[in-house]
Amino acid sequence: MRILRRIKKLTSTIQLQNQEKIHDPKGNDPLFRFLEENFSQVKKYFEGASDFAYREIKIDSDLAIMILYLDGLVNIERIELNVINPLVKLNSESLKTHESTIDSIKAELSAAQVNKGDTLQEIINHILSGDTVLLLDGFKQCLFISEQAWEKRAVEEPLSEAVVLGPREGFTENIRTNTSMIRRRLKTTKLKFESLKIGNLSQTEVIITYLDGIAQNSIIKEVRSRLNQINIDAIEDSGYIVELIEDHPFSVFPQILQTERPDRVVGNLLEGRVGIIVENSPFALIVPVTFFQMMISPEDYYGKFIMTTFIRFIRYLFLLVALLFPSIYIAVTTFHQELLPTNLLFSVAASREKVPFPAVIEALLMEITFEALREAGLRLPRPIGSTVSIVGALVVGQAAVEAGIVSAPLVIVVATTGIASFMFPSYPLTGAIRLLRFLMIFFAATLGFYGIFLGIFFILVHLVQLRSFGVPYLAPIAPFNFNNLKDVLVRAPWWKMNERPEQTGKRNLKRLGLRNRKY
Known part of the structure; x- marks a missing residue:
């Protein structure tokens, strides 16, 4: 019984290895001379694939050709026109006058791109890539024909990087x-x-x-x-x-x-x-x-440099708002009430009189609710997504104030913070600021303004340590490079930006001639 079990186990192992060999070709297996053997090998890899299609064409009685492709990845009409019709018109007598049948068939095809191959792995790769493969009986070579065609999205305006000035086309999946x-x-x-x-x-x-x-x-x-x-x-x-x-x-x-x-x-x-x-x-x-590249919009280069510089200052200002505004509110109302003018202090105190939670809990509730509304607006169908998020924020905020759960000033703080977070040209940077905002709230709730300064210090130390493919993340501020400041906080006019950034373009710094603005 033990011997039988061992034999059965050994047999199953050999079968598994054979199956792995069949379904995982290693690329250097040469083709056979006979069409039937090559086709049977290819067919094993596509066993169970209903989109695998093939067709055999016989030229007189001497030469057989097999066409292999995946339905849905090739242009059937162009295959019919550029491959099948020329093959049908051939005859074996005309092919015998040529030194190489492969080359003669390749010359007769009307397709723009036709290549030769001689391994099984090449056949598998080309079929999976949408090419059409021709197998010829009696030859250890095959032909790959590029007549790919599949459904693709049209070129449209980018949704995540909308601009007022500039091109309207964006990348597609092709x-x-x-x-x-x-x-x-x-x-x-x-x-x-x-x-x-x-x-x-x-x-x-x-x-x-x-x-x-x-x-x-x-x-x-x-x-x-x-x-x-x-x-x-x-x-x-x-x-x-x-x-x-x-x-x-x-x-x-x-x-x-x-x-x-x-x-x-x-x-x-x-x-x-x-x-x-x-x-x-x-x-x-x-x-x-670098970090400063994440704050630059493509539109910055299509408008006047004066207006662009003003917008950049607004962008950096609201970067601080998006990161620090809720934490500053918590620090002031919890630890540093003396910083507020008397009338404003009385107004804030009156609005928080009925609120049962401390400022940090109040802020966390509103921030988490705002993040939930933002995600809901993204996941809902586009026509109603923005409406639901805006109406939801208004209704929830007003109801929370009337119920005494949160104060009216905090609703203003959270709404302003949310608006500020939409001003960044880079969506991943927006996510980073949203996450760090909760960290700053924690620091403000524990140590007040001292905690805020400590959090800013930790963030700056972290940014200084970051590298992007060897380039410092805060360049050209740290390390400081005065020549590269023309396109960071401000946007200098084009005739002044005559050099590329030194961190990436030092191989060829000059990008602008010297005759600009000489009139």
């Missing part, structure tokens, strides 16, 4: 559409696209883009190295890559810029940065970045 929008803006051979596959099962195409001669080689090599080290089953969006390649994954601050706008990618490429475009994702990644 990677070729995205690269074409960048190529259209930079008509130069210095624009490079490096393609690689990431994901053991998804084989997602990821493209590294940069300007040769401007981007630093060290940054390009580092980006390439980090992407090649990723070992994961599937990449469904560029957000997967963000967590896998950023320098400090436990920091709440984003160290990689995510954008839907091709003009924003082009602007950063011109400053010596590197872009990462991911298949099936409308968000491109830009590295390296």
Whole structure:
């Protein structure tokens, strides 16, 4: 009995190994000479796949050709026109006059891109990528025909980065559409696209883009190295890559810029940065970045520099409001009432007279409620989402004040804080500020203004330590670089910004001629 069990176990192990060999090709298996053997091998990998389609065509009685593809990933009409019709018109006698049947068939096809292959893994990869494969009887080579076609979203205005001035087109989930929008803006051979596959099962195409001669080689090599080290089953969006390649994954601050706008990618490429475009994702990644880049909107470069500078000051002011306003309210009402003018102090005290909770509990209740309304507005259908969030905030706030649960001044504080948090051009930075706001509330509730200053100190120390692909996160403030301050807190006129940022563009600093504004 023991011997039988051992034999059965050994048999099941061998069968499992054979199945693994069948469903996980290792790429170097050469093709057979006979069509039936090659087709049977390919068919095993697509067993149970109802979208796997094939068709056999016989040229006279001497040559058989098998067409393989995945239904839904190819353009059937173009396959019929450019592949099947030319094959049907061929005959074996005309092929025998050629030295190579593969090359003669390749020459007869009308498709724009036709390549040759000779391994089983190549066949699997090309079929899964939407190509059509031609297997020929009697030859150890095959043909790959690119006639891909699948449903895709049209180019639309980006929802997460709306602007008043500037282009209205944004990236889509189609990677070729995205690269074409960048190529259209930079008509130069210095624009490079490096393609690689990431994901053991998804084989997602990821493209590294940069300007040769401007981007630093060290940054390009580092980006390439980090992407090649990723070992994961599937990449469904560029957000997967963000967590896998950023320098400090436990920091709440984003160290990689995510954008839907091709003009924003082009602007950063011109400053010596590197872009990462991911298949099936409308968000491109830009590295390296700094904190001040997260506060810059693409629209800043399309308007007058005076107005842009004013808006940037407002943006930084409301950054402090979004981070500190609730904690300042708690510190003043709990520890430092003497800082308020007498009339304002009496007004605040009267409004809080019926409130049964301390200021910190009151603030936490309102902040958490506001965050819930914000999330509800995002998840609801678009036509009613904004209405529900606004009406909900008004109704809940008014009812809470009338019921004596919260005070009226706190409703103003929370509403102003919520408005301030919508002013940041980078959504990940908005999330970081929202999270740190709760930390500052805790510091204010325990130590008052001393706690607020302590929290700010900890945040600044953390920011100074951060790096994005080797570039300091607070550059050019820390380390200080006076020449690069022209596009940080203020936006200097274009004729003054004649050099790229030194952290990313020092390989080729000059970007503007000397004859501008000489009239």
